[in-house]
Amino acid sequence: MKTISIFxxxxxxxxxxxxxxxxxxxxxxNQVPLWWSFTKTAAAASVxxxxxITWLGSARPVRAGVIPLCSLFLVALGAATVVWTLHVALxxxxxxxxxxxxxxxLAVQGLTSLFGFAGDPRSMAV
Numbered sequence: 341m342k343t344i345s346i347f348x349x350x351x352x353x354x355x356x357x358x359x360x361x362x363x364x365x366x367x368x369x370n371q372v373p374l375w376w377s378f379t380k381t382a383a384a385a386s387v388x389x390x391x392x393i394t395w396l397g398s399a400r401p402v403r404a405g406v407i408p409l410c411s412l413f414l415v416a417l418g419a420a421t422v423v424w425t426l427h428v429a430l431x432x433x434x435x436x437x438x439x440x441x442x443x444x445x446l447a448v449q450g451l452t453s454l455f456g457f458a459g460d461p462r463s464m465a466v
Contacts, residue, residue, distance in 0.1 A: 341456030346398050348449035352414075353391030355442055356384040383417065387446065390414055394453055411454035418447030 362368060363380045390410040397407045421443030429435035 341452045342398060343456075345394060345449055345453040345456045348445055348452065349391040349394040352442075352445055352449055353388050355445075356387035356391070359384040360388075386413070387417070394449075397457060407457050408454060411450040411457075414446050414450030414453070416450075418443045418445070418450060421446060 360381055363377050363384070369377055390413065393402060393406060393410050396402055422440055425436055425439040425443060
């Protein structure tokens, strides 16, 4: 489980970096409201931060309770991404399959991280 979590952390970290790059492009900034660009950038930055924490947590001990909180955050963010994408698909008729896959990947990373690091007393609160 820990290996899957580390692999998905890398994939999601790179994908979040692409989301930040595309969200801060001049074309994107002119087409969408500023608050939406800020929300997407903040969510992607938090995914990058969680990915870094997951990588560091696999190599050395991190503060107890940080990895479980990050894992739960990813599960919630993944579910919210899937629900929001399906909502937008119902409203506009344009389903973006890659966002459903990305949301599922976030949720799976959170679950595998939660269960993979559960047996590690260094990263879980007692």
